[in-house]
Amino acid sequence: MKLLFVTNLFPPHVVGGYEMGCLMHAQAAQRAGHDVMVATSLSFGGLQKQSSAPGVAVRQIFEPVFDYEFGDRIYQRPLNYAGPGGVHPGNCLALSEMIRAWQPDAIWMHNPLGLGPVGILETAVASGVPTVMHLMDFLDEGIRLSQHGFELSGRWAAAKSRVHAIACSQGTLEDNSRIGRYASAIVVPGGIEVDAVACRRAGDQMNFPVNGPVRMVSFGQLKSHKGVQHVVAALGVLRTWMKLDVELHLIGSCEAAFETNLRAIATAARCDEAIHWHGRKNRSDLHELLATMHLAVLPLNDKEAFGYVAPEAALHGMCVAIGRNAGCSEVFPDGYPYLLSARDDPNMIAATVRRMIVDGEERRCWERQLASHIADRCDLDRVVLPRCLAYIEGLVAASSRSEASVISAEESLERSLAAWQMNRNLARLLGDEGPAPEDKQRRLSRRLNRVLRRVVPPAFQYQLKTLANMLRRRRAA
Amino acid sequence: MTQATAAIISQLPLDVVGGGERFTLHTHRSAVVCGEVVDLWCAAGGNLPLEPHQRRMTYPYHKVSSLGGKPVPTETVTLRDLLRRQADYATVVIHQHLVNASTLDILSAAPPTQKIVLTSLGAEPIGELFAKAYEQHSGVEIVEISRYAAERVATRGMRASYLSAGVWRADIAPPTPRPASPELRAITIGRLLPHKAFEVAIDAVAGLDSSVSLTIVGPSSGDAEYERYLAAMAGRSRNCHVAGYLDDASRIAALARTDVLLANSAHLTYTGKRLDQPELLGLVIVEAIAHGVLPIASDIPSFREICEHLGLEQWLYPERNSEALRDLLLAVQALSSSQRCRIVRDAAERLAHGYLWDDYWLRLTTRNSASPLALSRAA
Numbered sequence: 001m002k003l004l005f006v007t008n009l010f011p012p013h014v015v016g017g018y019e020m021g022c023l024m025h026a027q028a029a030q031r032a033g034h035d036v037m038v039a040t041s042l043s044f045g046g047l048q049k050q051s052s053a054p055g056v057a058v059r060q061i062f063e064p065v066f067d068y069e070f071g072d073r074i075y076q077r078p079l080n081y082a083g084p085g086g087v088h089p090g091n092c093l094a095l096s097e098m099i100r101a102w103q104p105d106a107i108w109m110h111n112p113l114g115l116g117p118v119g120i121l122e123t124a125v126a127s128g129v130p131t132v133m134h135l136m137d138f139l140d141e142g143i144r145l146s147q148h149g150f151e152l153s154g155r156w157a158a159a160k161s162r163v164h165a166i167a168c169s170q171g172t173l174e175d176n177s178r179i180g181r182y183a184s185a186i187v188v189p190g191g192i193e194v195d196a197v198a199c200r201r202a203g204d205q206m207n208f209p210v211n212g213p214v215r216m217v218s219f220g221q222l223k224s225h226k227g228v229q230h231v232v233a234a235l236g237v238l239r240t241w242m243k244l245d246v247e248l249h250l251i252g253s254c255e256a257a258f259e260t261n262l263r264a265i266a267t268a269a270r271c272d273e274a275i276h277w278h279g280r281k282n283r284s285d286l287h288e289l290l291a292t293m294h295l296a297v298l299p300l301n302d303k304e305a306f307g308y309v310a311p312e313a314a315l316h317g318m319c320v321a322i323g324r325n326a327g328c329s330e331v332f333p334d335g336y337p338y339l340l341s342a343r344d345d346p347n348m349i350a351a352t353v354r355r356m357i358v359d360g361e362e363r364r365c366w367e368r369q370l371a372s373h374i375a376d377r378c379d380l381d382r383v384v385l386p387r388c389l390a391y392i393e394g395l396v397a398a399s400s401r402s403e404a405s406v407i408s409a410e411e412s413l414e415r416s417l418a419a420w421q422m423n424r425n426l427a428r429l430l431g432d433e434g435p436a437p438e439d440k441q442r443r444l445s446r447r448l449n450r451v452l453r454r455v456v457p458p459a460f461q462y463q464l465k466t467l468a469n470m471l472r473r474r475r476a477a
Numbered sequence: 478m479t480q481a482t483a484a485i486i487s488q489l490p491l492d493v494v495g496g497g498e499r500f501t502l503h504t505h506r507s508a509v510v511c512g513e514v515v516d517l518w519c520a521a522g523g524n525l526p527l528e529p530h531q532r533r534m535t536y537p538y539h540k541v542s543s544l545g546g547k548p549v550p551t552e553t554v555t556l557r558d559l560l561r562r563q564a565d566y567a568t569v570v571i572h573q574h575l576v577n578a579s580t581l582d583i584l585s586a587a588p589p590t591q592k593i594v595l596t597s598l599g600a601e602p603i604g605e606l607f608a609k610a611y612e613q614h615s616g617v618e619i620v621e622i623s624r625y626a627a628e629r630v631a632t633r634g635m636r637a638s639y640l641s642a643g644v645w646r647a648d649i650a651p652p653t654p655r656p657a658s659p660e661l662r663a664i665t666i667g668r669l670l671p672h673k674a675f676e677v678a679i680d681a682v683a684g685l686d687s688s689v690s691l692t693i694v695g696p697s698s699g700d701a702e703y704e705r706y707l708a709a710m711a712g713r714s715r716n717c718h719v720a721g722y723l724d725d726a727s728r729i730a731a732l733a734r735t736d737v738l739l740a741n742s743a744h745l746t747y748t749g750k751r752l753d754q755p756e757l758l759g760l761v762i763v764e765a766i767a768h769g770v771l772p773i774a775s776d777i778p779s780f781r782e783i784c785e786h787l788g789l790e791q792w793l794y795p796e797r798n799s800e801a802l803r804d805l806l807l808a809v810q811a812l813s814s815s816q817r818c819r820i821v822r823d824a825a826e827r828l829a830h831g832y833l834w835d836d837y838w839l840r841l842t843t844r845n846s847a848s849p850l851a852l853s854r855a856a
Contacts, residue, residue: 122589149530151557151586154564158588179561407590411615415589418614423585425610426578432529 001389001396002035004104006095006124008065008114010040010058016221017190017308018136021168022110024191025134026056028385029108039098041065041115061094065114080116085146085156087420088116092123096413099127106392107131109163113142118152119416121159126412130395133160133182134388135167136190137305140178149432150423153179164395166388168306169327175305188387189331190306191380197287197315213245213274214357217293217318219286220309222254222262227299227323229462232262233346234297234353236269242354246274251289253280261458268459290316295356295363299343300326311378314370319363321352331377333369337362344469479514483568483842486559486583487519488576489600491541491548493696495668496760497598500622501572502543503642503834504841511838516566517541521553526577526602533579534560560586568842570594575601581610584617593617594841597626599757608633620841625778626757641783642837643763644828650733652769652821654814661689661810664735664770666728670698671746672755674775675707678739680799681806683714689806691739694731696722706747729768736817737809738765740774743796759783763832766824771817773805786831787824 007022009015022038030036041062064079082088099107107129112120117139124131133139143156157180165182167173168190176182218231228250235248248271254262259277266272281289296313302325310328313320322329323343332339338356342348356363378384407415426432452461485508487501501519508515521537534557539550554562556579563569563586574580574595580603587593593616619637621627630637663682667673675693682691693711697704711717723731732738740762742755756779765772766787774780774789775796784790794801809817 126589147557151534151560151582153561154586155588157561158564158590407615412589415587415614415616418612419585419587419589419616421612422581422610425612426581426585426606427530429606429610430527430529430578 001105001393002103003029003037003392004099004102004107004129005036005038005040005110006107006112006115006120007038007040007110008062008112009043010038013043017306018111020308021134021136021190021306023056024193024380025108025110025385025388028191028193028380029389030056031381032385032389034389037098037102037104039095059098061098062091062115063088080114081149082116082119082420083114085113085118085143086116086150086152086423087119087122087416089119089417089420091115092119092413092417095120095123096127096409099124099129099409104129105396108388108392109133111137111139113137113139117143118156118159119420121163122155122416123413125159125162126407126409126416128399128409130392130399131163132388132392132395133163133165135165135172135176135305138172138175138303140176143179149427150420155419156180164391166391169330171302171325171330172305172327186387186391187330188384188391189378190308190311190328191384192308192311192315192374192378193381194315194375194379195381196283197312213247215249215292215294216246216353217249217251217290217296217313218298219249219251219290219296219313220298220307222250222252222258224258224261225301225303227301227343228254228258229262229265230299230344230346230349230466231297232265232271232275233269233462233466234349235274236266236271237346237350238353239271239274240269242350244354244357246353246357247276248274249276249278249289249293251278251281251286261462264458265462268457268463287316290318293318295353296320297349297353298322298326299340299349300328301343302326304328311374314374315378317367317371319356319366319370321349321356331374333366333373336366338366342469342473344466345473346466480565481514481516482566483508483513483515483570484563484566485515485517485570485572486538487517488524488571488573488580489520490522490539491517491519491543492522495696496758497573497600499760500596500598500642500758502548503645504570504572504837505543507642507834507837510835513838513842517543517548518559519548520577521550524577524579527606528578530582533582536577536579556582559583564588564591566591568592568594570596570841572596573598573600575604575607578603578606580607584611587616589616591616592842595619596622597630597757598622599754601753604633608635611635622758623779623782625782626754629754640837640840641758641832642834643758643760643832644767645834646829649767649825649828650769651825652818654818655736656814659688659810661737661806662735663689663691663737663739663806664694664732665691665739665741666694666732666761666764667740667742668698669693669695669704669707670700671703671748671750672742672744672752674741674743674746674755674797676710676747677741677743677775677797677799677802679707679710679714679717681739681802682716683710684799684803685716685806687716689810690716691718692731692735693717693719694721694723694728703747729764732765732770733768735770737806738762738770738772739802740765740772740780741796741802742777742780743775744777745797754779756780762787762789763828766821766828769818769821769825771809771821773802773809775802787827789820789824 009019011023026036036056038058042060042064107124160180165185167187222228238244238246296318298310300307300323304326306327310320310322321338324339324341491498505517518538521539524536536556538559540552541548542551575597621639627637627639665678711719759780762772762783773792776793
């Protein structure tokens with residue numbers, strides 16, 4: 001099959017798992033003998049770059065999507081006003097031309113946010129080429145949040161209804177059904193190159209602690225929404241209250257401001273000397289390092305569509321404490337005891353880690369079965385990709401039998417762009433261009449937050465937030 | 478409940494009485510009669526024509542049920558919600574599209590497969606802005622209610638066609654000869670607005686003897702000054718009477734009792750103000766023929782268009798010319814009852830070609846949107 005991948009960012013330009021996932025799918029599809037082409041955007045600013053070359057044909061035909069220097073979310077700092085949730089005519093035309101020239105059998109779309117996703121999806125649909133959206137993030141939420149100066153949710157839903165989806169978790173599929181539903185959808189867990197990750201540690205390392213402290217790891221993007229601050233606070237609880245000899249290894253990129261916060265939290269929790277900062281590592285070094293760890297704590301939040309880090313850690317033969325509602329929790333076995341119901345509660349994290357350490361019998365039992373269980377579900381080449389390709393092949397076969405579209409691709413594109421242009425024309429004529437001003441409440445809240453961040457020490461801020469979370473949970477209970 | 482496949486959206490509220498509102502309600506009824514599952518939406522009122530996007534998104538719209546007679550709101554949503562639901566319809570018909578900038582929001586929110594029909598029914602506060610912002614494409618058709626209206630659109634650089642309607646087949650009553658009588662009862666119907674030029678009819682009738690009488694029927698328009706002016710004029714005349722607002726049934730009954738309908742709309746008002754267009758169609762002429770009443774109309778483009786179609790050109794008089802109107806009234810008075818009946822019957826037969834509501838929705842939705850929309854009647 002000729003597979004055209006469409007995604008906003010593609011390695012070497014990387015924000016997180018979506019880009020890496022797309023790369024893995026493209027490479028694996030190529031390995032499986034398919035003809036692969038990736039259509040992605042040009043990059044802008046200091047977007048972090050992976051050193052490894054993708055090794056697949058890439059065409060950077062789309063405009064740069066967002067200003068990574070000033071925000072880590074596409075809809076926060078878009079370079080193009082329409083990028084996060086509207087129509088970007090240039091990108092639509094580029095995609096249309098690409099489809100016309102390359103004649104793919106199927107379009108395997110990954111993350112279209114930032115490219116003018118409504119227009120991109122409509123262009124793909126109009127082409128008549130079977131289109132599959134690989135859902136590894138909550139796209140509908142991104143679309144909803146970016147409807148300022150235009151309201152195209154209906155168009156997004158209409159286009160979705162003619163597109164198929166592969167979701168990396170059931171939760172992700174449900175969250176992506178908030179604005180309309182896909183024509184059909186299957187759930188296929190995120191794929192991992194198991195052979196590259198496979199456990200490299202010696203068997204005796206599993207019987208920790210042998211000599212010295214228990215090595216606990218948290219890796220991936222070190223950001224507040226990944227819950228790293230809770231792990232640091234939990235480390236304090238483990239060491240000072242539970243008197244356990246545990247050290248924390250943090251591996252991954254971390255913004256300077258957040259690192260300062262983490263260090264302050266660690267100092268307040270009197271565990272700063274037990275934290276090892278490794279910074280960002282390439283894949284090979286990361287796996288070498290993970291092979292030396294005893295357990296992983298990854299309190300991924302409910303908005304984590306999948307979270308490759310947790311199954312990767314499990315493939316290293318480690319037990320992982322993970323957020324109960326993160327997408328990847330669906331690939332862990334039934335009855336797995338280390339799911340965190342309150343992923344933002346340091347005491348709960350500490351109690352879970354303590355159980356891992358103290359109840360060695362239980363932990364070893366899970367360690368033995370975890371890697372093979374995850375491999376059976378997430379092995380990219382043997383499980384995930386064959387399922388995805390079988391689904392796409394089925395769609396291609398079905399589409400060749402279906403009737404021709406009522407209107408031509410050119411006409412559909414023309415309508416899509418003209419409709420969008422009317423919005424732009426009106427905005428210009430009314431002097432109403434640009435994102436809507438923030439409402440008063442949000443502006444006030446942001447100002448208050450800024451002041452609080454300046455005045456209140458980070459560690460105390462964290463304690464306040466934790467207390468507030470605890471109270472909220474109690475009230476909910 | 479069956480999912481509606483089409484929506485009619487009126488950019489003006491439907492709780493007032495007027496030709497435009499009636500056109501929308503009849504369109505809805507026509508869609509239902511033609512078997513379409515259709516939702517009727519209308520602006521709830523108070524929406525300013527030009528507001529920033531964020532404020533437009535909060536405009537309220539009613540979903541209306543009108544099949545029981547009077548339109549009744551059954552649901553209220555904001556424009557933002559309406560736009561989100563809009564994509565569910567295969568066809569969207571927007572009436573009074575030049576009233577509000579939110580028409581462009583609706584056009585922007587249309588998926589490429591959706592068919593949109595725009596019909597202006599006279600109110601045009603954003604006419605110029607719309608002409609600047611509108612981007613023509615094959616998914617949108619401007620279908621005006623008369624050739625004249627379509628030609629006006631064309632002068633602004635937009636492609637338009639036209640499709641008229643004004644009467645249900647079942648409502649066409651054959652004219653019945655009346656006993657010979659020297660009396661001539663005239664009626665003029667419409668909202669009491671200056672461009673309707675009621676004063677011309679009063680002036681014409683006032684100059685005739687008492688065998689000719691005139692009744693003015695129509696709701697208040699809020700223009701108190703004009704209403705006072707009319708009342709004073711009618712008060713000075715022995716044979717003129719202002720009846721004010723009558724409901725549909727009473728209005729039709731009053732019409733059926735008369736011999737002649739006067740439609741006097743003019744570009745120039747009694748204050749000297751000049752209007753770009755006083756009427757886009759002239760439903761009242763169609764209604765008169767349907768009820769067996771001979772119409773006399775001012776020679777404005779839309780009235781001429783209908784009168785030519787119905788073979789009534791000789792009953793046109795130069796606009797605002799009460800002398801000419803008076804002459805035509807005398808000419809009608811001179812006709813025998815059977816002569817008058819024959820004229821009206823011939824016109825009624827022609828009505829069935831292109832002015833029926835019964836098949837209006839089919840004519841509207843089965844048009845070939847791919848063909849160049851020349852100014853042709855798709856009957």
